[in-house]
Amino acid sequence: MTKTRLGVWAGTAMVLGGVLGPGMLVLPHLAATAAGPGAIVAWAGLVVVSVPVAITFARLGARLPGGGGVAHYAGAAFGRWAYALVGWWFFAAVPIGTLAGALAGGLYAATAFGWPGPATTVIAALVLTAAFAANAAGLRIGAKVQVGLLALLLVVLIGAIVASTPAVQAAYFEPFLPRGLGGVGRAVGVLMFAFVGWEAASHLSAEFSGKRLLTATSLTLAVMAVVYLGVAVTAAGSGAAASPVPLTTMLSTGIGRTAAPVTGVAALVLTFGAVNTYLAGASRLGAALAEQRLLPHRLARPGRSLLVMAAAITVAGVVTAGRPLDLDPLLRATSACLATVMALGTAAAVRLLRGPGRATAIAATALTSLTLALCGAYLVVPAAIAIFGGAVRAGFQKRLHSRPGTTSHGTSAGSARNTGRLTTKSPAR
Template sequence: MTEQTTSGGSLTLVQGTAMYVGAVLGTGVIALPALAAKVAGPASLLAWLALVVLSAPLAAVFAALGSRYPDAGGVSYYARLAFGPRAAAVTGWCFYFAIPCGAAAAGLFGGAYVAAAVGGGQLTTGVTAAVLMLLVGLGNTYGVKVSGRFQLGLAGLLVALLVAAVATSLPHARMSRLHPFAPHGWGAVGSAAALLVWSFAGWEAITHLAGEFRSPRRDLPRATGLAVVIVGVLYLVLAFAVIVVLGPGAADSTAPLGDLMATGLGGNARWLAAGAALLLTLGAMNAYWAGGAKLGAALGRDGQLPAGLARGSVAGEVPRRSLAVITVLSGVSLAVAESTGLGPQPVVLLTTGCFTAVYVMGVAAAVRLLPRGSVAWVLALVALAAVAVLLVMSGRYLLWPVLLAAGALGYQRYREREIKPGARELA
């Protein structure tokens, strides 16, 4: 096992920070403050705070792994180094096949804001989600260099819009709206935290792009540190504003960011909110599809998915086949969500169940791979304990990662049976 210090990639520190901000400060910010308030009331602020605190060691651990072992396989590659190919396959499948579910929920979140601004109801929401998927799929066919520039522009715009939403709405805040603080009991804080994992998923996504940095060892930790500060501050102030400005009505809002902007700037601000929602959705989907496409190529390269997906696993190459698979599966997920009327919340929880399982495997690999006694190793132990608690909180939504794990192991056995006869013939 050797550490890699060079790269053939093109991502700069600023572009990498923007990719992180887009991946983590994604669609959760436009919908989950209201969903969390519905579950736990003002006490949901404690869940937000806990996840912000957890994100620092978690992000630091993945940055330490990514800077030492920059590979398109990301967390799956670390699991291979630490625990072998079967663990790598399970980790890779849990991440790769969570992206289409997440894309459906993300597209629906963004589409709801457009529908709130222009009308059209569920039809507008679904069509907007489909268009977003096509745009992100087409954008990533040109490679991560173009994708990184695109993300930089998106990150700057969305941060400016979020700051404007909070700054203009806070004069309408009432501290009395913090009472009662825990109307659904303190146990609801844990339920809200399980839901909010969606908002903080993303620290692992950029590990698949570590090899695309010009200098992974130097720039990846710096990009991570900058992103942790930016994301943490924005999430906390926005969640606080939703509670104290919108009050009990926040729980029933389908477009809380739009409601904040309408409060501060007037009803026409819903158009601005729709634009912000689209930027956030595009940014998150862009980062995840770029990282996920690279992961699919790496899994094809390593025999954990069909070999036809392997093209594009090398830094600088575009994994168009893997990207096409993500795009098609995302469309299927959207069609299922729309036709069954599930709504985004269960899809979010299925996705976060997968991401939490990936986190557990990733930080467990970090405990095995990072220098024992180092700061990063200690942070890995802390993160492992925290994500294990989150895993338990996921409850029945762990069914999806369990099914994916069974599929990954079944495919590995199939591959082994296919390879062994050929090996005997060659012998």
């Protein structure tokens, strides 16, 4: 009998770590820019959407335990094409999301220490370089360190809520919807970055027994709702949401100038931890996709996938370097990719689950489809990835079809047997 390694509390910490990330350093400001105080509606709406989505992925994990995650579920429900799409969307979202996360950490540190604007890019580049070096050297962040980083982020967020609560004034909530409901919809598009990640629980499903995964997911929902709505209300009500570094502004109400270096150092630590972890996951994801001929077979080694990640992030960084720093489009593009993954995953659950679980999955599919629509023009990103991936895949099939020992999918017999072993991770949030 396999020993269960995750109890309820440790499991809750790991599931919460899949959702909560350093993106929270900047999202209150970006959401407020889109919708004003009405961003609170977007926060609350996404909390509501998260309930059936989180429960659905927990039920999927209990029904089909293992490390394959959403790619495995999508493949089991719809076939290899769905498996491929999920893998491509995750793999392509990582360089965008990690660049955005590194820039967010750089912005916070630069602002905290009073360094000039270019320092943001320099810090982000140093964080990325350190994370790539750590991965190349085979260094990994352990589970206890990850829990420690999560605890640090929670301390910063809860501290900001407590410190800024006395400064909340009704005047800051007027007008409540300065940009109408359209602004709320735009806020949802960027805030999706803070709400994707429920699929991460499916990768841990084999580590739970009985209903522990469902319990851990429920506790995570409760913590997330309190923290997210607390930050949303106090950031808007204290005027801190107008600052590009809202948590620093919120904390300064209670601890004064000390808030700047505290949040600056916290931002650097959290950003490095998240980027390092997701680069490690992406390198393995790329290798797994390559083994199944869903990416060039030369990438079947994690080190080579890591080089692809480095090249992609460099290109994205060069493209954005010549213009004013704007995290909003990077976060929205990442959110669009991950929202499509969630939509396909919940749709797969409709086919795979029965009874109450299927009813929950139907509700989750309907709600994720609605939030997906609010991603707007950024849906062109996952669409382009799907088209490009399909075209590359078709080229592989032509070249491999004539080789002996290949399947009708154009993969080797050995690769075809590995279909259920794809491991996917969300990019740094």
